[in-house]
Structures are given as structure tokens and as C-alpha cells.
Amino acid sequence: MTASSPLLDWQDGQPVSTRFGDVYFSRDSGLDETHHVFLAHNRLAERWAALPADGRFVLGETGFGTGLNVLCAWQLWRRCAPAGARLHVISTEKYPIPPEQLARALALWPELAEFSQALLAQYAALGPGWHRFSFDEGAVTLTLLVGDALDTLPQLDAASSAVDAWFLDGFAPARNPELWSPALFAQLARLSAPGASYATFTSAGVVKRGLAEAGFSVRRVAGFGSKRHMLCGELAAPPAPAWRAPWFAWPRHTGQRRALVLGGGIAGAAAAAALARRGWAVTLLEQKAALADGASGNAQGVLHTKLSPHLTPLTRLLLSGYAYSLRQLPRQLRAGEDWDACGIVQQSFDADEAQRHAGLAALGLPEALLRPVDAAQASALAGVALPHGGLWFAQGGWVHPPAWVRQLAATPGVTVCCGADIVALEHDGEQWQARAADGRQWQAPVVVAANAHQAGQFSQLAHLPIKPIRGQVSHAPATEASLALRAVVCGESYISPARHGRHCFGATFRFQAEQLAVTTEEHQENLDKLAALSPDVWRRLGGEALSAQALDGRSGWRATTPDYLPLVGPVADAAAFADVYPAPERCGPRQPGPDAPWLPGLYVSLAHGSRGLVTAPLAGELLAAMLNHEPAPLPQPLLDALHPNRFLWRAQKRRHAPGRA
Structure with a gap:
């Protein structure tokens, strides 16, 4: 109980x-x-x-x-x-x-x-x-x-x-x-x-x-x-409105309900679908020739929720986003083909991980959400031998991200334009103008940038601290023995049950990489991590006979921020921010401060990292709710934690901290 x-x-x-x-x-x-x-x-x-x-x-x-x-x-x-x-x-x-x-x-x-x-x-x-x-x-x-x-x-x-x-x-x-x-x-x-x-x-x-x-x-x-x-x-005598930090506010949109969404991955498709469900006319602009050609193009993505027992803002976001994604999937995708609630075993592969898992188990969360398991129980749930116990997420599993992106982009009211390499974004005083490299142009009063680290190419968004991290996943043909794997297994890496006769496993992290070419070296790294994750699965796939040169796979960029939280919300003019708030610590109920210098109608859903399947769908719902002046799906402290202005605010506070000139 x-x-x-x-x-x-x-x-x-x-x-x-x-x-x-x-x-x-x-x-x-x-x-x-x-x-x-x-x-x-x-x-x-x-x-x-x-x-x-x-x-x-x-x-x-x-x-x-x-x-x-x-x-x-x-x-x-x-x-x-x-x-x-x-x-x-x-x-x-x-x-x-x-x-x-x-x-x-x-x-x-x-x-x-x-x-x-x-x-x-x-x-x-x-x-x-x-x-x-x-x-x-x-x-x-x-x-x-x-x-x-x-x-x-x-x-x-x-x-x-x-x-x-x-x-x-x-x-x-x-x-x-x-x-x-x-x-x-x-x-x-x-x-x-x-x-x-x-x-x-x-x-x-x-x-x-x-x-x-x-x-x-x-x-x-x-x-x-x-x-x-x-x-x-x-209510006969309303109380005075409470003070709200103006730099974390959301400007109210009162214009036409038309929007451009930049980026055809899960973040862009989710934002476009959420707006279209509310009657907006949305044009989804994707740089590549097809949707989900970036990080959202992997064959299998894991609904991964690496939580902290301290219930940090990231953990609270993941709990809400995980539950939200799980509600959407049965209504939007074919079970067993495009997603599978097969469950996830997160192994306690070292002392620190075991301590974190023990802390999570002590929170008293529902057992259907997560429960501790020993190595024997974990092995029975996964269908293969595992070296460690850990946590069992019974509701979790894998998703085929391209299918989810396509389903969201097919929402009535969404128009998809692929091959739209947007090179310029300008505001003419009334609307945003998005111009592609081939000369095509689109315009709308609202723009949602959901194109990961590529958003930094636009001057209005260049101040956002988004860092691309390269990753590579590997694919191996399933064997009769490996088909026994019936749950996702995670540790320092992961592997999913077979889909269409192939297992997806990995993934690598390359913080300084500049190229996306798939490499044999990283296939070998994924194989080595798989051998540690589950020697049994590694053997079932061929063991020493499984050559890195024989694998295929896929690489892509993950975009993240210094605090590992996504960027979701309206964007301010970075150059004007310091002038408007020369001393933000002095603003408060007695000195409320002016409105932030918003760039009218410019919003972002960026930097979802490796957790986009959990955070991006909820971020799309958040953006649509706030643009329509509806109740938000997240608490105000989390809205502030995700707000794109947080880095401008922190920089301004540091600039005026005691001891600084």
C-alpha cells in the first residue's frame, strides 16, 4: 500500500x-x-x-x-x-x-x-x-x-x-x-x-x-x-492579483490563429497538431525531404524516464510528460507495430544507480508506475538473463517515432511542406516572414521554432544556449534466440525487443562531434555496452561472431541545454532584455517591473535531448494551451523552469551579483 x-x-x-x-x-x-x-x-x-x-x-x-x-x-x-x-x-x-x-x-x-x-x-x-x-x-x-x-x-x-x-x-x-x-x-x-x-x-x-x-x-x-x-x-470581492515575474510571463495572443512551425520532428509535429486541434491553420516546415529525418527518425525510441528521488523540476516534467505520452499512444498508433507497452527494466548497474533506485522506490509511487525488482525478477520480466535488478516500469516501452510524427502531422488543419530549408526569419511589424533557400516564402503572425540546434541560426534565437550532441544507434538482425527479449532493458545503454526482425540498441554520446556519418567505431562501442547490459542478449545475437562491420544503424543530433531542461515558451529580444531589467532582483510586488521585450508571436519548443518522446508531446500541448489562453498542463514553477527567458534572467542576476562590477 x-x-x-x-x-x-x-x-x-x-x-x-x-x-x-x-x-x-x-x-x-x-x-x-x-x-x-x-x-x-x-x-x-x-x-x-x-x-x-x-x-x-x-x-x-x-x-x-x-x-x-x-x-x-x-x-x-x-x-x-x-x-x-x-x-x-x-x-x-x-x-x-x-x-x-x-x-x-x-x-x-x-x-x-x-x-x-x-x-x-x-x-x-x-x-x-x-x-x-x-x-x-x-x-x-x-x-x-x-x-x-x-x-x-x-x-x-x-x-x-x-x-x-x-x-x-x-x-x-x-x-x-x-x-x-x-x-x-x-x-x-x-x-x-x-x-x-x-x-x-x-x-x-x-x-x-x-x-x-x-x-x-x-x-x-x-x-x-x-x-x-x-x-x-x-465571487463578490476579488482579491488583488498576485505578482508574477514579468520575464516569466506568457504574452497573450489576440491575433489570427495562423502559425508556422519550423521542424518536422516530434517537437514540431506535436506543436502543430495541438494548435490544429484548436482550430489553427498551421504550416509545418521541414528542412529535409521527409518528416522525422532527424533525431525523430530512429526505428525505435524508448519512453525513458530516468528520474531523481529528489523530485527535481526535470523529474516532475518527466513524470507528467511520460503519463501524457502514454495516454496519446493507444489512441494514435497501432500497438505492436508502431509502439509497444512491453515494459522497461532499468538496471541498477552500479552503487550510485542502486542508491538512486532505492530513493525512487521509497517515494511511494504507484507500483504500476514503477517497482523495485531483483535480478531474478528483472530477468523473468525481460525474458532473458540480466546481471542486475533495478526498477520495472510496467507502462513503458518503445515507439516507432516516424509513425508518431506522421500521425501528428496528419491532423486536419496542418499543411506539411518538406524540403523547406528556412534561412531567414523576419518580422514585418505584423507577421513573421520565413524564407527558404530556394526562394519560397511563408508568413503568419505566430512562429514556433522546433528545429533543435538549427534554431540558433536565426538571430532572434542565437542567444539560447543549445548544444548539439551526436548519437548513434545500432541495428542487429534478430535471431530465434534473441526473440525471447520481451521488454526494453536499460542501463548505461539500452536494447529493445525486435521490430520487423531487427533489434535497436545503443546509443553513443559524442559531445565534440561535427559529422553525422555512421561509424564502425561507435557500432563497436554499442556492442561493448550491450555485452555489459546483458551478456545473455549479446550471446543470443551472436556474441563474438557479431561484427561491428556487419551492423547498420543511424546517427543524429540531440539538442540540450546547460540545465538539461527543454526550452518551451515565448521569446524575448535578448539585446533589449538587459535594458528593460537592469536589476531584476529589485522587481517584486512593490516594484513589479515592465513587461518583457517580447518578440511578438515567436515561440520555441527546443532542446528535448534524448527524452523528446516524453517531453515534446506535452510541450506541444503547453504551447497550444497558452497561445489560446487556456489552463496550462503544468504547474507555474515548471513553466518558469522551462521558460526560454531563464538564461537571460540568470545572466542578468550574475551581472549584478555582489562583488561584480
């Missing part, structure tokens, strides 16, 4: 939290309670019917529980909202229910079967952090914040979240007082749009007083079932 387990029991066929000694929904009828309390007293039907065709509405919820409220809201949205409008749900949950228990709970409501099945198809064991779900071709999104609400809600960006209606549905105040505290009510007010409504099943005095003190009006009305009264109201 992990620390995040909900401690759920069943009484008379209904789920009950033994941790809090309370029911998840009314014993009289949870479905009718949801309609009476949350839908009716937030006046959702009439408010949604009055939305414009391109309108948006944000629901906030404290206590996801079984998801019943969200599914009922989704059903009502389908019935009332105009085509083209988008519903965004932000819900918190400290103790997410395991998938099998959630399925049992939702089976109580056959009238919601279509919605329940869609949720369950994307729902898996949830680790801590932000989890993004998408339904009805993107018309409905759910951002599920797993963790204590008093930790997660303060990390929401108030400007983009702006909740229009709240469902206050935690366990009863007497059972779970933390979820009905003044600090919680203050967060609700901070995150509310002007005039935001709320409804809750309880009429407890502590809730009435807390809501009123936070600036909400409070009305006591008839409750549902055995509850005589409930509360509802609106």
Missing part, C-alpha cells in the same frame, strides 16, 4: 473512503446529487447555452474522487454548449482511485457509460503531479492535479486558469478539515474569474465563514436527499 493510496472500501455496493470515514457520493443517488448541487446551482446549462461558438469555460473542482461530477458536466456540456466551444476542467485529488476500483465505481451509472469508458481508456495509475486528459477531439480537457490541494492549487497560473465555476466536493469538513480551510478558500478566490460561481453539498458554519472571508457571497439553499441545506454563491 503506497502513501498515495485512497484506502477505499465497499459498503452496500458503494465506494467509501476508510481514510476519511466518508462516502464518495450520496447514498441516496450520487448522480442526482451531482445534478442538483453542482450543475444546477452553478447554472451551467444556461451559461453554457449562452457561450459564443469559440467560447471557453473553466470548471474547478476540489476532490475528483470517482470523477462522477466531471462526467456529468461533460455530458451536460455536450447537450448545451455550442460547437467549437471548449470546456476545461481542473480537478484536485490527493488520493487517486486505482483504475480497477474506478471502473467498478463508475459501473454504478450505466447512463454515463460512454463518458466513463472514455475516461477509463486514458486513466492509469497516477503518480504525483499534473495529468492532462483530452476528450471529444479536444473539446473537453481535464487537468487532474494529483497531490494535496494546498500544494497544487498555489502552483496554478491564475491568469490562464481563471475558473468560471467551482465544484467544492471534498470529504465532509468534519472528516477532512484541510480541504475546507481559509488557505484553500483564498486559493479559490485567487484562481477565480470575475463573478465566478461555486456550489457545495455542505452548509457547515466553517465553510460559510471561510467563503465569506475570502470574498464570496454565500447563500444557503435546499440540499439534496438527507442533507437539508447546501451552499452556493459567487
